[in-house]
Amino acid sequence: MDKLLIRGGRPLHGELRVSGAKNAALPILAATLLASRPVVVRNLPHLHDVTTMIELLGCLGVQVIVDERLGVEVDASTITNFQADYELVKTMRASILVLGPLVARFGEAHVSFPGGCAIGSRPVDLHLKGLEAMGARIEVEGGYIHAYSDGRLHGAHIVMETVTVGGTENLLMAAVLADGQTILDNAAREPEVVDLANCLIAMGADISGHGTDRIVVNGVSDLHSCEYAVMPDRIESGTYLVAAAATGGSIVLRGAAPDSMDAILQKLKETGAAIEIDGDTIRLDMQGRRPLPVNIKTAPYPGFPTDMQAQFTALNTIADGASSVVETVFENRLIQTHEMNRMGAKIKIEGNTAFIQGQASLTGAPVMASDLRASASLVIAGLVAQGETLVDRIYHIDRGYECIEERMQSLGADIRRVS
Numbered sequence: 001m002d003k004l005l006i007r008g009g010r011p012l013h014g015e016l017r018v019s020g021a022k023n024a025a026l027p028i029l030a031a032t033l034l035a036s037r038p039v040v041v042r043n044l045p046h047l048h049d050v051t052t053m054i055e056l057l058g059c060l061g062v063q064v065i066v067d068e069r070l071g072v073e074v075d076a077s078t079i080t081n082f083q084a085d086y087e088l089v090k091t092m093r094a095s096i097l098v099l100g101p102l103v104a105r106f107g108e109a110h111v112s113f114p115g116g117c118a119i120g121s122r123p124v125d126l127h128l129k130g131l132e133a134m135g136a137r138i139e140v141e142g143g144y145i146h147a148y149s150d151g152r153l154h155g156a157h158i159v160m161e162t163v164t165v166g167g168t169e170n171l172l173m174a175a176v177l178a179d180g181q182t183i184l185d186n187a188a189r190e191p192e193v194v195d196l197a198n199c200l201i202a203m204g205a206d207i208s209g210h211g212t213d214r215i216v217v218n219g220v221s222d223l224h225s226c227e228y229a230v231m232p233d234r235i236e237s238g239t240y241l242v243a244a245a246a247t248g249g250s251i252v253l254r255g256a257a258p259d260s261m262d263a264i265l266q267k268l269k270e271t272g273a274a275i276e277i278d279g280d281t282i283r284l285d286m287q288g289r290r291p292l293p294v295n296i297k298t299a300p301y302p303g304f305p306t307d308m309q310a311q312f313t314a315l316n317t318i319a320d321g322a323s324s325v326v327e328t329v330f331e332n333r334l335i336q337t338h339e340m341n342r343m344g345a346k347i348k349i350e351g352n353t354a355f356i357q358g359q360a361s362l363t364g365a366p367v368m369a370s371d372l373r374a375s376a377s378l379v380i381a382g383l384v385a386q387g388e389t390l391v392d393r394i395y396h397i398d399r400g401y402e403c404i405e406e407r408m409q410s411l412g413a414d415i416r417r418v419s
């Protein structure tokens with residue numbers, strides 16, 4: 001199994017181009033199931049999760065063609081079955097995103113029930129309740145969710161109990177082909193939800209209010225072809241910015257979406273980093289200084305993203321002072337702190353809060369990644385630590401970061417993949 005070997009202690013310096021956003025690419029690929037004509041998706045990141053979603057579309061019988069400009073053309077008219085198997089869903093929970101499109105367009109969907117994962121129980125009850133409110137019949141049997149609709153789904157007023165990104169996306173995709181108006185209240189406002197809505201609009205959907213907590217959808221009978229470029233990845237951007245800040249370095253990110261990163265950029269400024277924004281370019285310079293500690297509390301957008309919590313926790317371990325990190329979105333997302341403590345970090349967990357006493361330095365150690373963002377945080381910890389860190393189970397990191405070791409090397413990091 002591949003591992004990452006890092007010799008820490010070098011500040012990162014350099015320039016990177018930001019990839020397309022994983023969390024926008026996945027729902028957009030699922031949304032191609034709704035169109036009766038081929039849809040071309042551009043700026044897809046080269047990630048395992050994206051390959052898995054393309055594989056899932058292939059298993060449904062959908063034709064997927066990669067064109068000469070690395071765009072992916074998806075033609076859902078060739079679909080032959082409506083089942084997302086356990087084997088795929090267990091490797092990627094986001095497979096649940098085909099549920100809404102399949103039942104809305106074909107009246108039938110069978111998706112393996114995604115289980116919990118390292119960061120929490122992660123139920124999908126709100127996806128199912130919303131589809132039922134739109135007239136779908138849902139049965140759970142043999143580990144699968146079976147959803148049926150006789151004819152078109154119908155519009156409904158749905159108030160979601162919790163802000164859920166995937167739930168909002170599934171119901172939004174189902175609503176675009178439903179008969180009549182759907183109102184999604186307490187909807188997720190994440191930029192990736194907005195990107196999905198914009199793609200659906202480019203396919204002919206009638207949607208307003210995306211980016212607010214009330215999304216209004218007037219169903220249409222058919223969606224057509226379009227060409228759509230996925231937005232830049234704000235979490236990948238944030239991860240490299242934090243890595244540069246934690247090591248006292250400097251970085252220029254090109255092709256970023258700074259407007260989607262207010263909470264992240266604000267916290268980076270609090271660490272003492274000098275930040276300049278110029279269009280889609282973000283420049284960060286830590287000028288060799290040790291970061292100041294920052295208190296974090298995760299929340300749905302526009303609050304601080306849970307997907308950046310672990311990386312900032314890593315930065316706080318070597319910051320000049322004490323900090324607290326409160327995780328409110330997932331119940332078990334502070335697990336990486338135990339591995340950081342093995343590297344000399346001083347982190348105490350009480351409930352959903354990590355209390356961190358910043359240390360002058362960490363020491364390298366063999367550590368184990370437990371989920372995608374936790375692995376990125378262990379890479380950051382390895383980059384700031386003295387000596388060698390070996391990060392195990394990095395298959396998690398390949399799900400969400402394009403060629404992380406090559407990109408880190410281009411910034412001057414001493415990191416390589418070993419088996």
Ligand code: UD1
Pocket residue numbers: 022023024026094120121122123124125126127128162163164165166167192306307329330331
């Ligand atoms: C998405 C992102 C993930 C990010 C998360 C929160 C993708 C592919 N993944 O995950 O990277 O960390 O948003 O920003 O976009 N919940 C329920 N019932 C439901 C659905 C969710 O109780 O039916 C709860 C979850 O357990 C969690 C909270 O709602 O506590 C937020 O989860 P949700 O926003 O749905 O996360 P995902 O869409 O799975």
